[in-house]
Amino acid sequence: MSLLGTLLRGFKNRPLLTWFSAALILSLFFLFLANKGNPKVYIQKLRNGHYRLMVQQRPYLVKGVCYSPIPIGKNHEYDWWSDPSKPWLVDGELMQKMGINTIRLYQAHENAQAVRTVIRDLYQRYGIRTILGHWLGFWEYPCPLYADKSFQERIKKEILEMVSLYKDEPGLLLWILGNENNYTCMGQLNPWPSEEVDKEADPAKQRMLRAKIYYSFVNDIARDIHRIDKNHPVALGNGELVGLDIASTVCPDIDLVACIIYRGKTFGNIFKYLKATFDKPILLSEFGADAYDAYLQKEDQNMQAFFLESQWRHIYENTANNKKGAGNCIGGTMFEWNDEWWKHNESDPSTWDIHDTGSNWSNGSYYFDIQVKDNKNMNEEWFGLVALSQDLENGLNKRSPRKAYYVVREFWKNSTAGAKKQ
Amino acid sequence: MKKLLVFLLAIVLLIPLYSYAQEAAPATANKSFVVYTEKRAPENHYIPSGWMGDVGDIKMNDQAMDNPHSGTTCIQFTYSAKKTQGLGWAGAYWQNPANNWGTKKGGFDLTGMTKLTFWARGAKGGEVIQKFNVGGIKGTYPDTAVVELGPIELTDSWKEYTINLVGKDLSYISGGFGWVATSDSNPQGATFFLDDIKFEADPNMKPLGKQTQKMPFYVYADRGSMSNHFIASGWMGDYGDVKFDGSNSENPYLGDTCIKFTYTAKGAQGARWAGIYWQNPANNWATVDAGFDLSKATKLTFWARGAKGGERIEEFKMGGIMGEFSDSDSAGIGPVILNKDWTQYAIDLSGKDLSYVIGGFCWASNADVNPEGAIFYLDEIKYE
Numbered sequence: 042m043s044l045l046g047t048l049l050r051g052f053k054n055r056p057l058l059t060w061f062s063a064a065l066i067l068s069l070f071f072l073f074l075a076n077k078g079n080p081k082v083y084i085q086k087l088r089n090g091h092y093r094l095m096v097q098q099r100p101y102l103v104k105g106v107c108y109s110p111i112p113i114g115k116n117h118e119y120d121w122w123s124d125p126s127k128p129w130l131v132d133g134e135l136m137q138k139m140g141i142n143t144i145r146l147y148q149a150h151e152n153a154q155a156v157r158t159v160i161r162d163l164y165q166r167y168g169i170r171t172i173l174g175h176w177l178g179f180w181e182y183p184c185p186l187y188a189d190k191s192f193q194e195r196i197k198k199e200i201l202e203m204v205s206l207y208k209d210e211p212g213l214l215l216w217i218l219g220n221e222n223n224y225t226c227m228g229q230l231n232p233w234p235s236e237e238v239d240k241e242a243d244p245a246k247q248r249m250l251r252a253k254i255y256y257s258f259v260n261d262i263a264r265d266i267h268r269i270d271k272n273h274p275v276a277l278g279n280g281e282l283v284g285l286d287i288a289s290t291v292c293p294d295i296d297l298v299a300c301i302i303y304r305g306k307t308f309g310n311i312f313k314y315l316k317a318t319f320d321k322p323i324l325l326s327e328f329g330a331d332a333y334d335a336y337l338q339k340e341d342q343n344m345q346a347f348f349l350e351s352q353w354r355h356i357y358e359n360t361a362n363n364k365k366g367a368g369n370c371i372g373g374t375m376f377e378w379n380d381e382w383w384k385h386n387e388s389d390p391s392t393w394d395i396h397d398t399g400s401n402w403s404n405g406s407y408y409f410d411i412q413v414k415d416n417k418n419m420n421e422e423w424f425g426l427v428a429l430s431q432d433l434e435n436g437l438n439k440r441s442p443r444k445a446y447y448v449v450r451e452f453w454k455n456s457t458a459g460a461k462k463q
Numbered sequence: 464m465k466k467l468l469v470f471l472l473a474i475v476l477l478i479p480l481y482s483y484a485q486e487a488a489p490a491t492a493n494k495s496f497v498v499y500t501e502k503r504a505p506e507n508h509y510i511p512s513g514w515m516g517d518v519g520d521i522k523m524n525d526q527a528m529d530n531p532h533s534g535t536t537c538i539q540f541t542y543s544a545k546k547t548q549g550l551g552w553a554g555a556y557w558q559n560p561a562n563n564w565g566t567k568k569g570g571f572d573l574t575g576m577t578k579l580t581f582w583a584r585g586a587k588g589g590e591v592i593q594k595f596n597v598g599g600i601k602g603t604y605p606d607t608a609v610v611e612l613g614p615i616e617l618t619d620s621w622k623e624y625t626i627n628l629v630g631k632d633l634s635y636i637s638g639g640f641g642w643v644a645t646s647d648s649n650p651q652g653a654t655f656f657l658d659d660i661k662f663e664a665d666p667n668m669k670p671l672g673k674q675t676q677k678m679p680f681y682v683y684a685d686r687g688s689m690s691n692h693f694i695a696s697g698w699m700g701d702y703g704d705v706k707f708d709g710s711n712s713e714n715p716y717l718g719d720t721c722i723k724f725t726y727t728a729k730g731a732q733g734a735r736w737a738g739i740y741w742q743n744p745a746n747n748w749a750t751v752d753a754g755f756d757l758s759k760a761t762k763l764t765f766w767a768r769g770a771k772g773g774e775r776i777e778e779f780k781m782g783g784i785m786g787e788f789s790d791s792d793s794a795g796i797g798p799v800i801l802n803k804d805w806t807q808y809a810i811d812l813s814g815k816d817l818s819y820v821i822g823g824f825c826w827a828s829n830a831d832v833n834p835e836g837a838i839f840y841l842d843e844i845k846y847e
Contacts, residue, residue, distance in 0.1 A: 244775070244798035305785060310792040310816035317814035405748060406785035 080272040082214060084296050084322055084371075091361035091368030092297075092322035094274070096170075096214070102360060103214070103324055103372025104453055105143030105172070106136065106426065109381060113429055113438050114394040116383035122155035126436035129159050130166070132378060135427065137167040139446055140453040143214055145172040145326060145374040153206050164212025172326075172374065173207060174217035174278065175200050177259070185225060187255045188235035197262050201269065208270040215273050216266060217299045217326060218259050221280030226251035252287040263294040276324060282311055289319035297371065299326035303419075305406025306351045312359040312367035325373030328352055332443055333423035335400050336410035340423070342444035344409050349375065349445045350452050357456055375449075379440065380425035394431070397422050496573060498557050498581075498639045498660035501534040502526040508571060509639035511538065513556030513564065513600075516643070519547025520652075521555065527656060532582040532621045537658035544646035544653070552593070554643035556600065557660070563637050565602020570637030577668035579626040579640065581660040588619030590653035591689065593643045594744065597626055600638035607632040609751055611744055614648065614689055617655055627671040628662070647709055648687040673756040673819070680757055682741050682765075682823040682844035685718035686710035692755065693823035695722070697740025697748065697784070700827070703731025704836075705739065711840065716766040716805045721842035728830035728837070736777075738827030740784065741844075747821050749786025754821035760846035763794070763810040763824070770838035772803035776828045781810060784822035791819040798832070801839055812846075 085095045094101045110121050110128040121128055136144070144163065149156045163169040178185040178196050186192040200218070207213055224230040227248055238250045256277075263275040274296035279285060281302060288295070298321050302308050308325065315323055330348035334341035356373050359366030385397035400417040410418040426446045429438040497506040502525055514521055520543045527539035542553055560569045579597050592615050599609030608631040612624065640660050644653055681690040686709055695707060704727045711723035726737055743754050763781050780795030792815040796808060824844050828837065 243800070245796065248798075305789065309789065313816065314792070314814050404785065406789060408749065408786045411748075411786065 082273050084274050087361055087368075089362070089368065090316075090320075092371065093361040094215075094297075094322070094371040100361070101142075101371075103143045103172075103374065104141055105145055105372060105374035106141050107327060107374050107377040108132070108144040108146060109377060110379055111381050111383060113382045113431055116387060116390070116393055117381075120150065120152070120155075122150040122152055122159060124436075127162070128437050129163055131435070131437055131440065132427075133163045133167040133169055135440060135442065135446075136169055136378070139426075139442075139450045141169060143170050143172060143372070143374060144378070145174065145217070147174045147220065148176050149173055149203055149207065156207065157210065160207065160210045160212045164210075170212050170214040171210075172214050172217055172276075173203065174220065175203060177219040177222050179220060179222050179225070179231065184231040184233040185222065186233055187225070187251075187258055188233065188238070193258050193261075197265065200262055201265055204266050204270050208273065213273060215276055215297075216270075217276045217278045217324075218262055219278035220327075221301050222278065223252065223255065223284040224280050226255050226284060249287060252284045253291055256284070256288040257291045259288075260292040260294050263292070263296075267294060276326070278326060282315060282318070285315065285319045292319075295321065297322040297324060299324045301327040303328060303404055303406065305330075305348060305404070305408065307355040308352070308359075312369055316367045316369055320369075322369050322371050324371050325352075325356060327376045328373055329376040329424055330407060330445075331420040331423040332425070332428075332445070333398060333420035334410045335398070335413040335418040335420055338398065341409070344407075345423075345443060346445040346448040348407065350448050353449060353452050354456075375426065377424050377426070379427050380422055380429050382422055382429065384421040494664045496571070496576060496662040498579070498662070499538065499657070500659055500661070502536045504534075509557035509559045510561040511555050511557050512561035513558045513638065513641070514553070515555065516550045516553040517544075517546050517548045517646075518553060520545050520553045520646075523555070529656070531656075532584075532658035534658075537582075537656050539654065539656050540642075541654045542644050542649060542652050544644075544649050544651065546646055551647060552643060552645040554641060556641040557639045558600070559637050559639060563600070563604075565600045565604050565606075565637065568604050570604070570606070570635050571639075573628075573633035573636050573662055575664050576633055576662040577627075577629050577665045579628060579660070579662050580623055581640070582621050582623050582658045583615075583617055584621045584656050585617035585619055586654035586656075588617060590617045590655050591615070591644065591648035591687065592617065592653075592655070593645050593648060595624065595626065596638075596641045596643075597628065598631075598633075598636050598638055599641070604635070604637065606638055607635045611753065613643075614691075616689055617653075621656075621658070627668060629668050629670045645687070648689075650687065673754075675756045675758050676846075678759050678847050680755070680760065680846040682763075682846070683709075683722060683841070684843065684845070685715075686720040688718075693741035693743050694745040695739050695741050696745035697742045697822070697825070698737075699739065700734035700737040701728075701730055701732045701830075702737060704729050705737050707739070714840075716768075716840075716842035718842075721766075721840050723840050724826075724838070726828060726833065726837045726839075728833050728835065730830060735831065736827060736829035738778075738825060740822050741824040742784070743821050743823060747784075749784045749788045749790070749821060751821075752788045754788075754790070754819055755823075757817040757820050757846050760812050760817055762812050763844070763846050764807055765824070765844040766805050766807050766842045767799070767801055768805045768840050769801035769803060770840075772801060774801045774828075774837035774839050775799070775832040776801065776826050776837075776839070777832065778825075778827050779808065779810065780825045780827075781812075782815075782817075782820055782822050783825070788819075788821065790822050792816040793822075795825075805840075805842070817846075 082096050160171045241247050276297045276299035277295045278299045330345045332345035359370040361368045383393040385399050386392040400420050402419045403416040427440040427442050432439045498509045522541040524539040526536040531537035563569045594611045594613035596611045598606035600606045612626045682693045684690040706725040708723040710720045712720050715721035776799045778795050778797035782790035783793030784790045794810050
């Protein structure tokens with residue numbers, strides 16, 4: 042007997058129950074039709090103008106961490122992806138217990154199989170998804186040549202290869218293009234030449250022209266990524282909100298912005314200002330606090346925990362459906378999972394196995410230790426949610442979660458973002 | 464004998480308890496707590512010993528009998544504005560104990576007090592006191608609060624002023640009261656009188672909310688103008704390379720004076736850049752809860768010119784001071800290459816959160832773009 046026949050017969054004998062069943066079937070059918078065309082991960086704009094990230098049809102708040110498990114004594118060139126001790130397994134378990142659901146990798150290693158293994162292990166064992174980024178040649182010597190077509194083509198090719206390699210990984214969340222490369226347009230970091238721009242006498246116009254070139258280039262890449270991967274959003278990595286007013290005019294293919302923000306207790310007005318200038322959702326792709334009091338010259342886990350909890354509170358206030366904020370934040374990835382002992386004096390390998398307490402930069406927003414000499418209070422080697430010890434456990438530096446690990450864990454447990462607890 | 468022993472034991476036990484009670488009891492067991500009422504009055508708790516700035520410019524008569532507000536004496540200050548120490552400002556703190564700049568334990572627990580009131584008058588009227596304040600002494604034993612009132616233009620008859628202390632942590636205050644005046648605001652000096660300075664526990668005092676300021680709101684209008692709301696106190700980078708003249712009268716855009724900066728680009732502190740913030744209050748690097756609510760502003764405008772033309776300022780900005788009490792936002796323009804003639808510039812503030820501004824204005828430049836240094840002028844800096 043056909044399904045239709047069964048239904049009709051049912052109508053006759055048990056009208057109420059059968060009508061209910063039919064309605065349920067039809068609802069499921071329409072739901073299936075509605076969702077059939079949706080990508081696995083996408084940005085949803087709500088009627089109230091708020092944004093949320095959707096993963097497999099469910100809202101997803103990024104509760105993430107920047108991940109770079111460099112062991113003591115090594116620097117950023119160390120190939121941890123091929124480390125036989127597999128640090129991501131130990132870390133993944135700890136992350137899962139904390140409530141982390143996402144890691145951010147700044148750039149994938151050239152060993153594709155190793156990268157796949159990391160993404161799969163984290164996702165399959167711990168349910169942790171991966172954000173993959175690309176530096177866009179930011180560190181290239183002497184500078185990233187964003188006005189040079191051959192440079193652009195080479196970088197774009199690298200990125201599209203990366204996308205092709207990992208787009209089908211179930212654990213992949215989204216792509217981030219660049220980090221704080223926008224500062225190269227402002228003359229602050231790695232400035233690059235351009236015949237067209239250099240003709241302009243007005244330095245303010247020069248900045249604008251450079252920003253247009255750079256953001257147009259990033260948009261080209263985003264457009265091409267969407268052609269080959271319809272399942273993952275593309276984020277524009279950016280230092281603060283600098284230049285996003287220009288990006289708004291040339292970046293229609295960007296799905297969200299991923300900003301690096303170090304502003305202490307909160308993120309200030311960035312959510313509202315972004316809404317006013319470049320109405321895209323925002324991921325706080327790098328933020329946090331160090332755990333060393335440069336003034337008192339001692340570790341201060343309370344200080345780090347205080348800032349991180351306060352920052353997460355501000356993130357939650359600005360997620361979708363929260364009336365307190367702008368409704369455009371989709372979460373964040375804290376900087377960072379573990380301390381990195383090479384960072385303070387990266388050119389001197391003899392310091393890589395010393396937990397350096399020096400600082401190279403100042404930030405008044407982290408005010409507890411700003412009274413230190415020259416105000417240099419940001420201790421680059423002390424940003425980890427977990428501290429490393431020289432003692433080895435299963436071939437890895439022993440991990441010791443700091444207070445912030447527990448404080449943020451409890452905050453996540455006890456807080457709701459937007460309308461629903463996630 | 465037994466009775467005597469019990470009595471002695473009770474005395475031995477009670478004396479420390481009594482002492483402890485004396486020490487721990489906040490000063491607010493009373494409804495008021497006097498800073499000064501009368502020369503040698505037993506209820507005076509602080510001493511006007513903390514002279515600051517151009518101390519050679521200050522004369523004090525703490526038993527002036529010229530028309531006191533009450534009793535037989537008041538305090539007379541004469542500020543000559545001669546810049547004896549070359550600073551252009553002077554002031555005095557009432558301290559406890561005398562001369563305590565936070566180096567020793569003293570002060571009082573004034574928890575429960577909600578305001579400080581005092582009476583003041585000028586000898587002529589029109590004398591400008593940059594600020595009156597409670598607390599703010601730093602050092603090893605810092606005050607737990609600093610609250611300021613000002614600038615205030617005095618009248619020639621007695622007038623009562625109130626500093627609102629609701630919600631402030633007054634658990635340790637060694638600098639009970641103070642005043643600061645500047646030579647810019649009082650080029651001919653100032654003679655003024657103070658009387659009946661006291662803390663009060665007034666249950667009707669309400670917390671002082673930040674009022675949204677009316678526009679235009681000046682950062683700098685003219686030398687000594689009461690409209691000036693911020694002070695060019697936040698010197699950054701090679702501060703030794705910068706000379707500041709806040710009353711330059713060579714060719715102001717408007718009024719009597721403008722500001723002249725001379726930046727030598729010599730790298731005095733090795734930074735190779737320099738800049739200055741206009742702050743409220745002076746030297747507030749977001750450590751003090753102060754500033755203004757400028758939410759009604761849509762732009763910040765100012766006039767600028769270079770001595771030769773071609774001087775390059777990397778950035779003009781407002782806000783952006785970060786700390787415990789950070790500016791709520793920031794905005795800026797630049798780089799700007801100055802013209803020889805006065806030119807008006809505007810910083811767009813649309814979309815900005817201006818509810819809390821302590822860094823009213825700022826400029827920064829560097830030696831790379833001004834290898835020979837730069838001389839430039841600013842005037843009429845205001846929020847509109």
